Amino acid sequence: xxxxxxxxxxxxxxxxxxxxxxxxxxxxxxxxxxxxxxxxxxxxxxxxxxxxxxxxxxxxxxxxxxxxxxxxxxxxxxxxxxxxxxxxxxxxxxxxxxxxxxxxxxxxxxxxxxxx
Amino acid sequence: xxxxxxxxxxxxxxxxxxxxxxxxxxxxxxxxxxxxxxxxxxxxxxxxxxxxxxxxxxxxxxxxxxxxxxxxxxxxxxxxxxxxxxxxxxxxxxxxxxxxxxxxxxxxxxxxx
Numbered sequence: 001x002x003x004x005x006x007x008x009x010x011x012x013x014x015x016x017x018x019x020x021x022x023x024x025x026x027x028x029x030x031x032x033x034x035x036x037x038x039x040x041x042x043x044x045x046x047x048x049x050x051x052x053x054x055x056x057x058x059x060x061x062x063x064x065x066x067x068x069x070x071x072x073x074x075x076x077x078x079x080x081x082x083x084x085x086x087x088x089x090x091x092x093x094x095x096x097x098x099x100x101x102x103x104x105x106x107x108x109x110x111x112x113x114x115x116x
Numbered sequence: 117x118x119x120x121x122x123x124x125x126x127x128x129x130x131x132x133x134x135x136x137x138x139x140x141x142x143x144x145x146x147x148x149x150x151x152x153x154x155x156x157x158x159x160x161x162x163x164x165x166x167x168x169x170x171x172x173x174x175x176x177x178x179x180x181x182x183x184x185x186x187x188x189x190x191x192x193x194x195x196x197x198x199x200x201x202x203x204x205x206x207x208x209x210x211x212x213x214x215x216x217x218x219x220x221x222x223x224x225x226x227x228x229x
Contacts, residue, residue: 031215042122042205042219043160059117090159094215103215104150107159 003027004108006091012114019078021111023091031094032074033105034058034066036087043090049074081115088112118143120208122220130228135193137223139206142187146208148215149182149189154203154222164191196227 003026013019023032034046035058045058047066055066063085065077078085091108119142129135141149147168152160166173166180166189173180177196182189189208193200203224209217 040221042221044219045216104162104165105215105217106162107152109159110157 004091004093004106006089006108006111008111009109010112012116013081014116015082016080019081019113019115021076021089021113023074023076023108025072025074025091025093027093027095028071029093029095030071031103032068033092033094034064034074034076035090035092035107036060036085037090037110038087046076046089078113081113083115086113086115118146118208118216118218120206120218120220122206122223124223125221126224126226128226128228129196131196131198133196135196135200135225135227137191137204137206137225138188139190139208139220140186140188141208141218143208143210144184144187145210146218148209149180150207150209150217151178151180151191152205152207152219154205156202160205193225196225198227198229201225201227 005024007022033048035043037043044060046064049055049068067075089111092105094103094105122139150165151163153163154160164175164178164180166182177194179192203222205222206220207217209215
């Protein structure tokens with residue numbers, strides 16, 4: 001399972017409140033990602049990180065920020081949660097394949113966030 | 117950017133029959149095509165992948181095919197079992213250290229015992 005954990009696994013919050021989701025990995029992977037999953041949209045990239053303090057935006061980054069102060073932790077923050085951010089959030093890492101020729105992505109168990 | 121279309125969105129098969137899920141992609145630079153299986157309440161799990169220098173790859177009951185010219189790739193599951201019931205996602209990317217992976221919308225497969 002690539003040693004990925006996410007916390008919390010479930011959260012209900014009110015519109016306008018800040019929310020932080022945590023992704024933790026134990027295998028020193030350089031690349032980490034945050035996706036959201038919504039019916040009819042599959043998985044969409046929010047932000048990604050290519051090293052400590054190195055992050056960049058994905059296709060649906062508005063309303064989200066991220067931080068990575070340690071290799072093992074990648075935090076996703078909703079500064080002021082809105083109902084449109086109700087979703088399931090997945091963290092992922094990239095791991096080099098056994099041949100060393102490419103990378104594969106592996107996902108954490110997800111966080112279900114409901115904004116009321 | 118890359119666009120991945122996946123169909124069908126739902127698929128029901130009898131146990132023991134085969135299931136086929138098809139995807140198309142738009143960016144000819146994409147060279148890595150993974151398939152993920154997602155069971156209820158869990159994260160997507162990588163089940164098989166194929167790279168653009170390969171036309172077909174098999175792993176027990178699952179196989180993937182890739183037609184680079186037509187920008188099509190497919191997942192084939194033979195001798196389906198109830199435990200194959202899940203949502204399957206195709207994806208396309210350029211395989212580098214940072215993978216900008218574009219996913220299809222998913223296919224919900226139901227295997228009827």
